[in-house]
């Protein structure tokens with residue numbers, strides 16, 4: 147299987163190269179050249195455990211990795227999940243389930259993709275006898291999940307920039323208490339935007355980038371999207387057969403990566419009824435799906451910080467399909483969007499996509515209501531998924547983070563403080579962080595001193 151860029155000006159690559167490249171050189175995102183059809187295989191998948199199902203799915207895509215190797219990499223990626231089901235589907239009421247995606251090492255759904263991506267990177271280093279230095283900026287969850295994906299992996303080092311004092315204390319501990327010699331948590335003076343700006347400048351330095359074999363970690367990597375298709379498929383197979391065709395996945399959404407994975411799976415022959423795009427007060431996607439206009443706004447920090455985004459970077463993959471897979475059209479749309487900060491889309495199918503927007507006040511009241519009605523504690527991101535369920539469909543709300551990651555918010559609302567053993571253990575370990583100014587010079591000097599070569 148080959149992978150093409152949404153902008154059509156990069157030669158098609160194999161799976162491993164597309165994963166290693168991340169963002170295509172023409173500025174586009176990689177997608178499979180054609181989508182496989184799984185409809186005839188679904189019955190045969192019913193009895194598979196999570197890792198086996200993941201293998202059966204990914205082997206269709208990762209055709210350049212030997213079967214036994216791929217199977218082992220996948221098996222290893224799901225060994226650090228605390229729940230034996232990996233992604234347990236829990237019934238709350240008639241026509242209502244939660245799919246818990248927070249049993250990985252950092253207690254948020256990003257572990258599903260980043261545990262695998264870490265193993266794919268390490269594998270590539272082994273077979274190509276290369277090293278890689280991964281650099282990223284985070285406002286919390288992504289950095290922690292990326293670090294735990296690469297923790298202690300030979301041939302790799304990971305450098306994560308985060309705004310000092312502006313991530314939650316538990317998120318900081320997940321990044322700084324690992325004790326791993328290949329992990330560097332860089333506490334930057336300034337905001338997340340300052341960290342991001344410095345990061346972009348470091349990546350723009352081509353000579354430095356090549357010399358240090360620098361690779362990015364961000365939400366647009368092809369492997370992340372494909373790994374995320376698997377839990378939709380797993381949940382679909384766990385539903386009673388009579389409910390499967392009417393399932394509505396409700397997805398707390400930021401960069402659109404998570405919803406996109408589900409939607410691609412639907413296009414691959416899995417009969418899913420629809421998707422609800424659940425945003426917080428940063429509602430660019432809610433406005434898009436309700437008015438047809440995609441227009442950037444300013445980010446307003448919320449109780450669900452991992453959904454605080456300005457532009458949904460994975461949306462370009464959706465545009466590619468909406469444009470009839472015509473890269474010239476994608477380029478035109480992206481150019482208009484870049485120039486004007488807005489674009490009008492026509493013809494969303496309201497039967498497939500709906501959207502909601504949840505303010506901070508509503509997040510608090512939803513956490514209280516869900517606890518009262520179902521005895522279930524949701525984190526602030528997952529709470530956005532409970533705003534408006536559909537009575538005519540079988541709702542599966544994706545629980546994207548553990549409530550134990552947000553003890554202050556939960557305690558304020560319901561008076562209980564959720565905990566998790568992994569977080570309690572972190573509190574006993576020393577914090578190791580490196581304070582840096584948010585300049586490309588300081589970051590380059592730090593990497594030069596600590597990179598693997």
Ligand SMILES: *Cc1c(COP(=O)(O)O)cnc(C)c1O
Pocket residue numbers: 254255256287288365398399400401402403404405452453527528546547
């Ligand atoms: C990243 C994240 C999201 C948003 O996911 P996208 O793929 O960006 O839509 C939602 N909830 C949590 C807890 C996250 O960490």
